[in-house]
Amino acid sequence: MNSTETILHLNWPSKCKAFAKGALAVLPLTIAVIPWGILAGSYAVEAGLSPLQSQAMSAILFAGSAQLVATGMFKLGAGLMSMLLTTMLITSRHFLYSMAMRPQISPLPLKWRLLLGYLLTDELFAIANKNKGQRFDPWYALGGGLSFYLGWNIASAVGIIAGANIEGLDSWGLDFAIAATFIAIVVPNIKQPSGLLCVLIALVSSVFCELLAIPGGLLISAILAMGLATMYAKWRGEEQ
Template sequence: MEERGYETFREGVSACLPTVLGYAGIGIAAGVVGRSVGLSVFQVALMSILVYAGSAQFIICGMLAIQAPVSAIILTTFLVNLRHFLMSMSVASHFSDEPLITNIGIGSLLTDESYGVLMTAVANDYKISSVWTHGLNITAYLAWIGSTVAGALLGSWIPDPNMLGLDFALVAMFAGLFVLQVDPAIKKQTKKTVIVLLAVCISLYVSMRFVSSEVAVLIATLLGCGVGVTIPDAE
């Protein structure tokens, strides 16, 4: 049987189109929020180019609004994006024959959404190429920058994103991602998935009584991972 594969840059662009539609709404919201805290259109664009992380950019805007110190903003952004190290390492084996600069390029532009598209292709036994992955990542990158700039331009006429419910856009996106990721896991490993979810929820609830919500999320995540690794898979 002929091996299925994703090889060309154009195929990577096509695979990214559903992600582009999602980025449009979230990116516009991020741009509007950026303008609402006093950033210029250029500063919003520069943040998207350099940071390129939806959740982190929303957090940065929130911390700017409360005039948090720069050191705290940098540390928080680093912690929030720390998961990208894990995602990059998990896909590195698929590009082991590629030059270092190619792997750096793939890892630098890898996001939650593009990682999901890439791993779905791997799970379906498609052979993927670095060129296809560049098409996927670069399309998402440009779509995010364009969407946030559009939002920043609209922000001049929409000073309060709460008017359109845009402040809830990021929560809605991650809720959707959560459902899509958990549903298959529950079908395959119902008992294990439920135990992990309970461990995360309980540890988060308890931790928030003693530490900040950001630290509580990290604690709950680590405990959830620990429980998931410890519990054996169902036969």
């Protein structure tokens, strides 16, 4: 794929239409992430961050799973070095996303690359990487990414306010929203036996690592699942 396969919008109505289409495509995930955003906001306040710092986690860091883990580490008074190493581990999947999006995004001008790179979450990746074979539309991706950014930050703000005012918010099980969101992203995209194998290996391995408190279990499980699924697909001669 090269730069000629990027959609060029010549006028604003056409850009706005693509932007709205992207926002609409990510909307289910924006809604699903609301409880998770509330959790992130309220948990940050509970861990002792100021409201401004709590909002900055969502506005600047903008990474749900990294935020939750980092907040837990703030609470425990962890050192900066261990926080950064943990962040690197959790965020490592984004290396994979940016590699996967490289053919579409790297030919774009710098401001587009920076913007879409900043907004490249699991959710944006899920909608932008879906239409294989179709031309890449930067405005569609921007609509998805920016609307999701807004939703995440509004939900976090609600959590920050609620966390300061509602007792026992942590017993509501808001973390189920993480599971629901990721199931909604993962399951419909399983299209081949190797994809199913990948999910099952990641599932068993990550639960196993967590039970044994193996550090880096997330990374180990993901790479194991990806490697075995690739080998299986090669062996079976699956078509991509």
